[in-house]
């Protein structure tokens with residue numbers, strides 16, 4: 001091939017030199033070229049300018065469309081179209097060059113002539129490979145099933161794409177250098193123009209991205225549209241109303257095609273958006289609270305993906321898709337700067353790795369008691385005010401574990417001892433539960449991690465933290481019926497307030513039966529909806545006794561069961577040792593265990609699962625295999 005190139009280059013060197021020379025001086029003389037090689041020169045002219053426009057300019061737009069439309073609806077299509085517009089003309093140009101066989105002369109530089117074609121052909125091959133890979137990757141991403149190789153393909157596509165991109169830019173640079181360094185006449189030897197064009201070609205996107213990354217352009221683009229985005233359409237408002245008033249199960253039926261999520265307190269609609277990691281992620285998280293996934297605290301339960309901390313831009317994009325708020329209050333209203341700064345004033349060790357933390361904010365009060373079943377399951381979002389590198393994390397509301405409530409519960413437990421021969425004086429003696437707590441209580445287990453929040457807070461008492469909330473949907477508990485909670489370790493925390501409520505409710509029922517409603521109401525100063533017909537089966541796994549948080553609540557509930565008209569609680573504890581007063585087992589949570597402990601699974605309205613990653617992955621599969629419908633399984 002190189003032999004042919006060289007021979008050919010000698011034959012046509014004069015005309016071709018004239019061609020390049022004329023063009024660079026912008027005095028292109030078509031008449032002179034029309035003699036014998038008009039087609040050849042036209043093909044070369046097309047090849048040269050196509051490559052310049054496509055790989056010098058258009059490819060950058062293709063990359064920008066992909067990178068900065070990371071969550072946009074049309075990202076993949078736009079990227080594919082632009083890259084297709086790069087590939088197609090390049091391929092046509094190559095074919096024309098081959099068909100007419102018109103190797104460029106490079107001003108007699110035979111070395112360049114001989115490497116130009118092989119590079120061109122390699123590039124053509126890579127382009128075909130990259131385009132095919134791109135189409136397959138698009139299909140993987142758009143598929144609703146997890147694709148094992150999406151991540152590897154995506155990385156391959158990015159690296160090959162960037163290699164080709166740089167090769168293309170260098171090729172363009174060489175081409176220009178050749179032209180400008182061989183200019184004859186007036187502009188001879190003037191390379192300034194070359195460096196300007198090359199600099200713009202190479203650096204415009206980098207400058208653009210720098211401004212964008214710095215936030216200046218980003219703010220400019222998004223602040224303009226922010227207010228109009230938040231209003232939402234009439235359909236959105238109807239949907240939000242429906243969502244607030246109805247149970248999640250009905251919503252999924254009615255709005256099957258809507259990709260809606262709960263992000264903190266916002267209801268966001270991402271229908272039609274493409275997730276860079278694959279559309280199946282939408283399917284897995286649809287209708288769920290997603291802040292844990294967005295801030296990288298948790299990975300999907302399917303075990304295919306790892307936790308990923310999304311950028312601030314993605315968070316802004318998600319917020320821009322807000323169509324309503326869970327409690328009708330926007331995040332901005334509820335998290336004004338002056339009210340969300342809390343000082344960590346107390347740390348009380350529960351076990352080697354678990355502590356109760358108490359936060360103080362003089363301008364905010366925390367109610368000591370949740371009053372209805374619809375309020376349980378909320379969480380607070382917390383970050384360090386001092387160290388911005390520390391991850392943002394969610395921690396569940398555990399008002400029942402605040403010192404004031406622990407004290408009050410102790411009085412109720414004392415009352416249980418005398419329930420058999422209870423008198424009105426026993427009730428009168430109990431001081432009322434306080435209306436508000438002194439501190440916001442959170443229970444946090446320490447995990448080993450460099451920038452992890454749980455590790456940080458265990459050694460940073462006295463510091464300021466930014467806390468928002470309570471956020472998130474409630475547990476969606478039915479007013480009556482049966483629910484099963486299957487949890488492990490600190491996975492019990494989202495249910496502690498509920499179980500404390502169930503304990504108070506049980507005592508209320510017994511006192512009402514023995515001493516009448518009026519006396520029972522003395523134990524209910526905040527008008528809690530205690531008369532519920534809910535039965536809770538708790539299956540909990542802990543490594544040892546010290547991890548069993550809320551022991552006194554469970555024990556009291558178990559003790560009370562034989563005095564209740566309708567039983568309200570059953571508990572199975574998976575632990576290696578035996579603890580008095582509890583039904584202890586040490587078996588795996590497999591099919592036979594579930595069948596044996598839960599009995600007929602169809603009698604349960606809902607199953608709540610909250611544990612370490614392995615438990616969240618395996619328990620739902622076991623339940624589904626036993627005939628439980630997926631929609632009845634609630635990941636907490």
Ligand SMILES: Cc1cc2nc3c(=O)[nH]c(=O)nc-3n(C[C@H](O)[C@H](O)[C@H](O)COP(=O)(O)OP(=O)(O)OC[C@H]3O[C@@H](n4cnc5c(N)ncnc54)[C@H](O)[C@@H]3O)c2cc1C
Pocket residue numbers: 292296297298379391393394395396397443444445446447448449450451452453454455490493494611612613636
């Ligand atoms: C809604 C919600 C409420 C939560 N409430 C509480 C709470 O009340 N108390 C509490 O302690 N935690 C709670 N968590 C978990 C908490 O948000 C963090 O995920 C946890 O503290 C670890 O965060 P990190 O930044 O310290 O560690 P990361 O850097 O996120 O993780 C460090 C290591 O710990 C592992 N890890 C993280 N979480 C678990 C887990 N649950 N089981 C096993 N390994 C794990 C990770 O895989 C990783 O290897 C809650 C999570 C959510 C989504």
